[in-house]
Amino acid sequence: MRVELTVNGEPQVADDVWEGESLLYVLRERLGLPGAKNACEQGECGSCTVYLDGTVVCACLVAAGQAEGAEVVTVEGLADGDALDxxxxxxxxxxxxxxxxxxxxxxxxxxxxxxxxxxxxxxxxxxxxxxxxxxxxxxxxxxxxxxxxxxxxxxxxx
Amino acid sequence: MTTPRVGERTGRIGDSTARPDGTPKVTGAFAFSSDLYLTGMLWGVTVRAPHPRAEIHGVDVGPALAVRGVAAALTAEDVPGRAVYGLDVPDQPVLARDTVRYQGEPVALVAADHPETARRAAAEVAVDYTVLEPLTDPRRALDDGSPQLHPGGNLVRHVPIRRGDPQPTAEVVVTGEYTVGMQDQAFLGPESGLAVPAADGGVDLYIATQWLHVDRDQVAAALGLAPELVRLHLSGVGGAFGAREDLSMQIHACLLALRTGRPVKMVYSREESFFGHVHRHPAILRYEHGATREGRLVYVKAEILLDGGAYASTSQAVAGNAATHAAGPYEVPNAHVDVYALYTNNPPCGAMRGFGAVQACFGYESQMDRLAAACGLDPAEIRIRNAMREGSAAITGQVLDFPAPVAELVRRVRDRPLPPQRSTDLRAMPGGVGGTTHGEDVVRGVGYGVSIKNVCFSEGFDDFATARVRLEVTGGEPVATVFTAACEVGQGLVTVQEQVVRTELGVDRVMIAPADTSVGGAGSSSASRQTYMTTGAVRAACAKVRDRLAGRDPASLGDEVIDATVEWRHRPTSPLDPVTGQGFAHVQYAFAAHRAVVDVDLGLGLVKVVELATAQDVGKAVNPLAVAGQIHGGSAQGLGLALMEEIQVRDGEIVNPSFTDYLIPTVLDMPPMSLDVLELADPNAPYGVRGVGEPPTISSTPAIVAAVRAATGRNLNRVPVRPEHITAEGLSVEAGR
Known part of the structure; x- marks a missing residue:
């Protein structure tokens, strides 16, 4: 399936997404944003914490399809150029x-x-x-x- | 040491210099081994045996190869070189061929274009097993009727120590039997790496590890390649704590890459990680301490069984450590110690922070508290009375020729003001945010723990580190570049290397080249040794550069490049005498003392650690902020072992391989931690440094358990302490053991 979403202010499209993939997998493996980490894949460790429509979530627990049309902000989107948050x-x-x-x-x-x-x-x-x-x-x-x-x-x- | 001030950094030895990898780590740009990506890469997956002991009659990868997207499926038949590997004893199959010795042992490999495809194909691999009764009780490992798991039998190593009077007597005698559960390193970054086949027939492996060269040698042997054709490059390491000293997916990824001719990435899931690396040895410890009525130690007798699990890993060295540290940081004239590391069909055990000293410390510190009670002494006082000092002899006969401020460390934690009696915030109570008590049934206790730990490799090991330093002028400015194979695993080694160069060469711009096997070996980032060793090597290389500089201003070098490489060693150690266990086995000892204050809910058996105070001698705080971070983190892992962390194994099978069921401390579990850092230089060590990472892990565990005992009156002979050991029902549980 195709997933369209906004990540760190940029519109993004991921194609050939398998329905079982998580938002974390799409960010890391399809959109080239490995900042969110995968350490447990069951929401216990928080290493994959991102904003999903303004709320922090474990990206490993969000199915890619649930992020369709959403605004996602990852750790890569917090700094303003070279100016750190x-x-x-x-x-x-x-x-x-x-x-x-x-x-x-x-x-x-x-x-x-x-x-x-x-x-x-x-x-x-x-x-x-x-x-x-x-x-x-x-x-x-x-x-x-x-x-x-x-x-x-x-x-x-x- | 003064508390480091924010922003205070000139970048030399003793400064709280900022990490050079800090900015990429906070922005998400830092590439961990699980973040690597190459176009066209495949994903590798391991097929693991579900049984702790079995015979294999056949492995059929045909059904896996039939899955669309699968590029390769390999078995033991496909290992071109040496079929086994291991750090000290090559006894572990790259892939099991005839025999399975632990649950989770790798049997086959699959590579596919999507990780889910690879996982599904792996499930299609058909293995014909005959399941056998596993040997799971280390106490039975040497029985006549027990199965022999390896050709040489089930004893990995016996370490005896005999010192002084073989039949000593004492006015006060206390005995105890203690048990330590299987702890996991639980680093957050799972085992992972990317193997890339090279045009010369070799392979480049980008990997998270603690020891590049020993990985390289084992990978090359298994691949049947010359070592120079196997090039290892350190990728971002998401914590280590000993779990990356043994191989995990290194050989497997290279086998798949060479077979398919494509880059292969492997990343373990958390569940697989629990099966994919060695753990801390569970231990059964029997102790007898004899002392005068005044509480002066007369003798220590100890027998320690270490369950090494299915393969040797570092069990030999762990046994040596448990033996040489069996009496703790105390002067004792007579000792009779036997440590046995044993093979079983339990998960393989090896290196974890503290390495044999953790298990012994829970035993001897529990005994010191019993002795204090028997002598009517305060627990801190009995430790001070028996404390090692410079010039003391260890039970190995080794005389401590460096500062050993054990009594001072105990005094420092004892004399700190105690925390206020009771917080009004219910979240600070046992049970925390669960809101399980308003303070009824809650009692407080205070306990102490003191640790001793060898630093660097011991028992005559040829321990060295290599550093190459290049000095040149770039863009009109002198720049020094450091090349080593030393692994930054989070401890801040890259920062330390910069600090050494700035101190030695007075050059502000220092680059740390990515660690790889193109330079000589650095040894492992373990045994609290890497700052000691690589600091020594980089400093020596800088001295060579300085010699060639011959007093010139580095900025005046022009086109000249000064390049110096040094292989640096600490002073040699000796093997232990195989009969008496006597010998100069350790180059250095490090010490820490903890005082724990706990609140315990007697009704529910829940423990809240209220405060954890540490005093530790670090010789020289090369980077005070990083030193504090090591002590905090080490203390936290010791708290975990005291109260929650245990891989639970039933009949050889792990029942809790997840972060849902294997609990590591959260920020709610951790108390405020006050530190008192002493800097008494070791004259034998570069800048006087003393290894920092391990001691706090060792002594926080017994301090916390002692505090729980003080609060509850329970014996608590086992870690981790579980709620049922504390509640009333726990009495019968304990009595029944």
Whole structure:
């Protein structure tokens, strides 16, 4: 089947899509956007987190056909050219990146969290990110990155 | 160490320099091995045996080849070179031919133009099995009636240690039997790679691994090719933790690529990943500690069984580590230790962060708490009283000729203020967002754990790393390029290499060339060794460059290129005496201490770790932010082993091969982690560095279990601790064991 959707603001067409393919497979293998990662294929790890019509989802759990006509934003769509998104910048500055496999999913999840809740309490951050597994960092520097991005966001607004 | 400040980076040794791969990792541009793509590539899939022990009478790939889109289907008959591989003992078939020794053992391979086509075709491969009764209890591995799984029998290695009085007596004696479950490394980036056939008859393999050259040698042997025709290139590695030290799909992808003449990509699913790499050895540990009434250790007796599963992998070295670390970071004049690594039909076990020291630590630290109770001492005090220091002798007789601040580490975590009694946020209670308690039945406990871990390869292994450094002027600026085969697996090795060059050559622009086998070997990114070893090699190569520079300003080189390669070794170690286990086996030890504070819901058996404090000596924090990240991440994996992580094996079959059923800590499971990092230089090591990655994984487990024991009064002789071990019913479970 053919799937037409918008990804990171660009109209995209994927042909010869098998009905069982996920949005994640289409993004990674058909549209050349491997930023969203495949680590569990069952929605447990959050590595494939993307925006689907403004809501964060695990792309591995969305059938390609469900994304027909949708607006998808992936980690590749967050930076503005060479200018990193403040969440991406904070991940680098706080040392939240080790192997980096969980990073794209977490960056999108934090981006969504801070868009909804610009100054979240730590317990709220933990709850919001509980669906994103990281095996390298013990999450401490990821939490620091969220705080940093929130602080800088606050400075930007004032 | 001071807390690194954001934005503080001049890029030299001791700075929290930013990762050169950081930006591509946060933008999604970084190419992990599972992201690779070539036009016209095929997808490879593995056919795996469903039985833990079976005979194979025939494999028919005909039905798979008949599926439209399938390009190849291979069996053991199609392996042109050496039929077996293995890190220490080549005992593992590339593809099983006559015998299956564990559930999930590869039997055949299929390549097709779509991964789903390949998977469906793989299901069509017909294998004729006779299923046999598996040997699954390591305690029975050496019994006369048990099946012999390998020609040499079921003993992979026995390591004895005999020191001091063979029949010591003591005023206070405590005994215990402990069990450690099978932990998985659970890296997030699954096994994957892309094999590309080359015009010269060779193959280029783009791969996520920990050790390029040892992969290369094993792949070349199986393909029947000269090593120089097999070129390995490190692709993006999504975590390792030991699980990438053994081969997974490397040979398989190359076989399919050479057969089809097309690039072949293989990517394991999460489920396949649980079958596709070795795990942490489950262990049964029997301990007896003797001490004076004042709590000074007189002797340690230990017998440790390590279930190596179906193939040897690194079981020999894991056994050596479990033995040499069996008494922990304590001075003890008399020791009688026997460690046995055994073959069974359980999943193969090998390297995982902590490597034999994890299992021993749960045993000896549980014993130290029992001893403290028997002597009426505080758990921290008994550790301080027996702590190793510089000049102490280990149970191998090895004298520690470097700082060993064990007592200081314990004091540091003990003297930290305790966290406030109880949070009012219900989410901070055991059960967390499940909202299972308002605080009724919740009790608090505090526990300690202290670890010792060898750094680098041991027991006389010829351990080296190679680095090539090229200095030239490009665009009017001096640029240094570093070539190594050292694997960046997330730990920040690429950053460290840049920092070394900037420090040694004073050149700001440093490029790290992609790691591959075109330079000499670097050894594995394991054993907490790669920063130690590659730092040593890069520094030595820089020294050679500096010699040739002879005081000139690098910017004045003009067209001259200075290029220097060094193969660098740490000081040699010795094998253990095969009878007494005595010897200078380890080049360096690293130490960490943890204090855990937990809240436990006695009614439901749920545990909330409230705080985890770590003190660790790192010799020199080459990159303080990265050091902190290693300690946090290591501590988290130890928490996982303490409370949730276990591959559950029933009759040789894994029952929980998914992230739904194999639980690793989420951000809700992790407590705030305070760190106290000491930098007492090891005079033998480059810049005084001490390996960082493993110690925190080792000691956080016993610290957390000790805290749960303190809160509940339960014995808790097994990790991971399950809720039923804590609740009232758990008493009978425990008594029955």
């Amino acid at each position: 403040p969440v991406q910048r904070a991940f680098l500055d706080a040392g939240a990146v080790q192997c980096g496999f969980c990073t794209p999913g977490l960056v999108v999840a934090v981006h969504d969290l801070l868009a909804r809740t610009p100054d979240p309490a730590e317990a709220d951050v933990r709850e919001a990110l509980a669906g994103n597994l990281c095996r390298c960092t013990g999450y401490e520097h990821i939490l620091a990155a969220v705080r940093l991005a929130a602080e800088r966001g606050g400075e930007g607004r004032s």
